[in-house]
Amino acid sequence: MEVTEEQVLEYVRSQIDGELLEHTLRVLEYSSELAKRNGQDQVACERVRIAALLHDSAKNIPPAKLLEISLKHDHPIDPVERDHPGLLHGAVAAFLAREELGIDDPSILRAVSFHTTGEEEMDVVARLLYIADFAEPGRDHPTASTAREIADRNIDEAFRYVVGERLHYLIDSGKAIIPRTLHLWNTLTADSG
Ligand SMILES: [Fe+2]
Numbered sequence: 001m002e003v004t005e006e007q008v009l010e011y012v013r014s015q016i017d018g019e020l021l022e023h024t025l026r027v028l029e030y031s032s033e034l035a036k037r038n039g040q041d042q043v044a045c046e047r048v049r050i051a052a053l054l055h056d057s058a059k060n061i062p063p064a065k066l067l068e069i070s071l072k073h074d075h076p077i078d079p080v081e082r083d084h085p086g087l088l089h090g091a092v093a094a095f096l097a098r099e100e101l102g103i104d105d106p107s108i109l110r111a112v113s114f115h116t117t118g119e120e121e122m123d124v125v126a127r128l129l130y131i132a133d134f135a136e137p138g139r140d141h142p143t144a145s146t147a148r149e150i151a152d153r154n155i156d157e158a159f160r161y162v163v164g165e166r167l168h169y170l171i172d173s174g175k176a177i178i179p180r181t182l183h184l185w186n187t188l189t190a191d192s193g
């Protein structure tokens with residue numbers, strides 16, 4: 001990878017600050033810890049760290065601008081995302097990382113792009129980021145601590161738990177569900193037989 005972690009951190013610091021930056025740094029440490037504990041090689045660990053740093057870097061961009069940038073990149077926009085463009089902050093973070101930093105690793109870009117909604121096919125980098133975003137130690141919701149406990153034992157189980165909890169949350173709070181999140185869930189239930 002041509003860009004260094006320090007350069008990515010510098011870029012991220014220019015985009016976000018305060019609690020969001022603190023959350024990002026906790027996701028960085030926690031996802032990295034999970035990756036190492038699960039025996040991921042150095043390349044995967046580096047990908048996880050860069051993806052973690054970048055994942056919320058577009059979160060301070062206003063919704064109308066998120067929509068505009070996504071449209072400019074011909075990003076397939078779900079009707080739910082059109083109604084709630086804040087959901088596009090991952091996709092936009094990935095577009096900007098490519099443009100501003102020259103990051104073109106598809107594993108990193110997809111992990112960043114789909115860290116909120118998930119997608120049907122998620123590699124280990126995307127899965128670790130998805131778990132860490134939900135369960136980093138600063139998250140004090142009981143489901144986050146349960147996710148951390150499960151992640152101590154089994155990453156695949158933790159991933160499935162987090163996908164399920166996000167769905168519970170959406171249903172319980174009366175929010176719409178993007179079809180790709182449901183497709184992901186169905187993939188995971190198919191995995192288990
Ligand atoms: Fe996010």
Ligand SMILES: [Fe+2]
Pocket residue numbers: 023027055056133
């Ligand atoms: Fe996040």
